[in-house]
Amino acid sequence: MSSDRKFFVGGNWKMNGDKKMIDGICAFLTKGPINGNTDVVVAAPYCYLQYSRDKLPANVQVAAQNCYKEKEGAFTGEISPLMIKDVGGSWVITGHSERRHVMGESDEFVAEKTRFAQDSGLGVIPCVGEKLEEREANQTMAVINRQMKALADKIKDWSSVVIAYEPVWAIGTGKTASPEQAQEVHEKIREWLKNTVNADVAKKTRIIYGGSVKGSNAAELAKKPDIDGFLVGGASLKPEFIQIINARG
Numbered sequence: 001m002s003s004d005r006k007f008f009v010g011g012n013w014k015m016n017g018d019k020k021m022i023d024g025i026c027a028f029l030t031k032g033p034i035n036g037n038t039d040v041v042v043a044a045p046y047c048y049l050q051y052s053r054d055k056l057p058a059n060v061q062v063a064a065q066n067c068y069k070e071k072e073g074a075f076t077g078e079i080s081p082l083m084i085k086d087v088g089g090s091w092v093i094t095g096h097s098e099r100r101h102v103m104g105e106s107d108e109f110v111a112e113k114t115r116f117a118q119d120s121g122l123g124v125i126p127c128v129g130e131k132l133e134e135r136e137a138n139q140t141m142a143v144i145n146r147q148m149k150a151l152a153d154k155i156k157d158w159s160s161v162v163i164a165y166e167p168v169w170a171i172g173t174g175k176t177a178s179p180e181q182a183q184e185v186h187e188k189i190r191e192w193l194k195n196t197v198n199a200d201v202a203k204k205t206r207i208i209y210g211g212s213v214k215g216s217n218a219a220e221l222a223k224k225p226d227i228d229g230f231l232v233g234g235a236s237l238k239p240e241f242i243q244i245i246n247a248r249g
C-alpha cells in the first residue's frame with residue numbers, strides 16, 4: 001500500500017482567474033478544512049504568484065506553472081526558478097501537456113528545466129502522459145517511459161520530485177481515467193523507477209493523477225495503492241477542491 005507516501009494535491013489554475021477569483025479561492029482554502037496529512041500546492045499564473053502567496057493560508061504552498069532553465073539573462077518572456085522563490089513559490093510544474101503539445105516543449109527541454117528548478121531549490125512536478133491516439137496504438141507506456149527516461153537522465157535528487165501522470169485525453173474533457181486505468185499506469189511508472197533508478201526511489205516517489213478529477217470521483221481514485229494524490233485543473237478553482245484535498249480521508 002501507499003500509506004507511507006504523504007498524499008499530495010496540486011491545483012493548477014492554468015491561465016484562469018483574476019484577483020477577485022483568487023480572493024474567492026483563498027477564502028474557501030482558508031475555511032478548509034484541510035487534512036494535515038496532505039500536502040496542498042496551488043499553481044497560480046506568474047503575475048499572481050505573490051498575490052496568491054500573500055492571501056493563501058500557510059498550509060497551502062504556491063507553485064508556478066512553468067519556468068525557464070537559466071537563472072537570469074536575455075530570455076524575454078521567461079521566468080527563472082529564483083524569481084519564483086523570490087515571490088514565495090516553492091514548487092513548479094514542468095512538462096505539463098499543454099507546454100509539451102501547445103507550446104512544443106521537447107522531452108529534453110522539460111528535463112533540463114526540471115533539473116535546473118530542482119537545483120535552484122524548488123520542488124518539481126514533472127508531468128507525463130500519452131495522447132489518445134498513442135493510447136489507442138498501445139503506445140501508452142512507450143511514450144511515458146520515453147518522457148521518464150529524459151527526466152531520469154537529468155534528475156539527481158528524487159526527494160523533491162512528484163510525478164504527475166496526466167493522460168492527455170482526460171485533461172479538461174470530462175473523461176477521467178478509471179481508477180483501474182490510472183492505477184495500471186501508476187504501477188508501471190513505479191516499476192520503471194525501480195528498474196531504472198532504484199527501489200528506494202520507486203517506493204518513496206509520489207505519483208499523482210491528473211485529468212478531470214472532481215469532488216465526485218476523487219475518493220475512488222485515491223483508494224488505489226499507487227495513486228498518491230492529484231493534479232487538478234478546473235475543479236481546483238471551485239470549492240469542491242476541498243473535497244479532493246480530503247479524498248483519502
Ligand SMILES: O=C[C@H](O)COP(=O)(O)O
Nearest residue numbers: 012171172211212233234
Ligand atoms: O494540471 C491539471 C490537469 O491538466 C488536469 O486538468 P483538468 O482537471 O481540468 O482536467
